[in-house]
Amino acid sequence: MLRIAVPNKGSLSGPASAMLHEAGYRQRKDSKELVLVDGENEVEFFYLRPRDIAIYVGSGRLDIGITGRDLLLDSGANAEEILQLGFARSTFRYATTPGGVTDVKEFGGKTVATSYPEIVRRHLADNAVEASVVRLDGAVETSIHLGVADVIADVVETGTSLRNAGLEVIGEPILDSEAVVIRRAGAGGEDAAAEPKVQQFLRRLQGVLVARRYVMMDYDIRVEHVERAIALTPGLESPTVSPLHHEGWVAVRAMVPSREAQRIMDELYELGARAILTTGIHACRL
Numbered sequence: 146m147l148r149i150a151v152p153n154k155g156s157l158s159g160p161a162s163a164m165l166h167e168a169g170y171r172q173r174k175d176s177k178e179l180v181l182v183d184g185e186n187e188v189e190f191f192y193l194r195p196r197d198i199a200i201y202v203g204s205g206r207l208d209i210g211i212t213g214r215d216l217l218l219d220s221g222a223n224a225e226e227i228l229q230l231g232f233a234r235s236t237f238r239y240a241t242t243p244g245g246v247t248d249v250k251e252f253g254g255k256t257v258a259t260s261y262p263e264i265v266r267r268h269l270a271d272n273a274v275e276a277s278v279v280r281l282d283g284a285v286e287t288s289i290h291l292g293v294a295d296v297i298a299d300v301v302e303t304g305t306s307l308r309n310a311g312l313e314v315i316g317e318p319i320l321d322s323e324a325v326v327i328r329r330a331g332a333g334g335e336d337a338a339a340e341p342k343v344q345q346f347l348r349r350l351q352g353v354l355v356a357r358r359y360v361m362m363d364y365d366i367r368v369e370h371v372e373r374a375i376a377l378t379p380g381l382e383s384p385t386v387s388p389l390h391h392e393g394w395v396a397v398r399a400m401v402p403s404r405e406a407q408r409i410m411d412e413l414y415e416l417g418a419r420a421i422l423t424t425g426i427h428a429c430r431l
């Protein structure tokens with residue numbers, strides 16, 4: 146059985162379970178369930194606090210886990226990222242009140258509040274700055290007004306929390322984060338027995354990512370325009386082109402990125418394509 150850690154709470158939990166469900170795995174229905182065995186797929190899911198996942202995986206107790214890149218880096222665990230999942234995207238940044246410090250180089254002697262103390266300590270050390278780090282569990286934005294810190298380092302997505310707290314970002318992001326699949330560092334070669342199962346799991350999740358990002362596009366076009374049309378819809382390998390009963394016309398089928406589908410449909414129509422259809426992809430293996 147492949148043993149997989151899944152976030153049990155917070156921003157990562159819902160999207161991670163939804164993705165696993167889309168990949169054909171059983172998922173818990175009750176948020177109090179801590180372990181779930183999916184016997185058919187030979188997988189055991191452990192629902193753990195997002196912050197603890199890298200520790201379990203790094204210790205080798207669990208084969209793989211889903212967590213945030215920022216949590217992985219802060220944990221210092223012996224684990225590495227093996228797939229990016231595209232949700233829970235955020236940046237990790239310094240912020241303070243307007244008129245305050247404007248560069249990490251000015252942090253000497255100041256206090257930085259954060260829920261990610263290891264990332265911050267490393268970043269300060271890389272910049273040769275001596276500052277105190279205070280670890281808080283959450284709602285870090287409030288710490289400056291309450292006099293606990295001069296600067297914060299926190300997760301920023303839309304920036305709404307910072308704005309609401311009257312804070313401004315300082316400098317460039319310390320890092321970009323998103324949900325990732327992790328495994329013990331170097332485990333690929335070492336634990337050859339689990340390898341085919343890990344690879345199958347990754348292929349399933351990659352299939353979900355592709356199914357979410359692409360749609361299937363079909364259209365009919367006159368033979369003389371087919372080359373220009375195909376330049377718009379090259380597909381992943383190459384599009385399927387089939388003759389139509391109506392002479393001089395062909396049917397084309399290709400995967401296109403869903404975000405570009407409407408623009409491509411407009412351009413195909415201009416080229417003379419007709420009966421242009423897009424269909425969702427439910428699952429795929431590339």
Ligand SMILES: Nc1ncnc2c1ncn2[C@@H]1O[C@H](COP(=O)(O)OP(=O)(O)OP(=O)(O)O)[C@@H](O)[C@H]1O
Nearest residue numbers: 154155156157195213215233234235283300302322
């Ligand atoms: N607003 C947000 N937008 C996108 N990602 C976020 C957001 N808040 C937290 N994350 C990401 O979620 C992960 C942290 O998950 P965690 O469950 O510890 O915190 P949380 O989602 O803030 O939940 P809570 O604070 O309610 O426990 C990190 O990878 C972080 O980058």
Ligand SMILES: O=P(O)(O)OC[C@H]1O[C@H](OP(=O)(O)OP(=O)(O)O)[C@H](O)[C@@H]1O
Nearest residue numbers: 283284285300301302303304305306307
């Ligand atoms: O840039 P934004 O879109 O506002 O998102 C970022 C905020 O979201 C998270 O907070 P959360 O709501 O999880 O509360 P917490 O601070 O208690 O973790 C994070 O810690 C930031 O505060």
Ligand SMILES: [Mg+2]
Nearest residue numbers: 155156283284
């Ligand atoms: Mg939070």
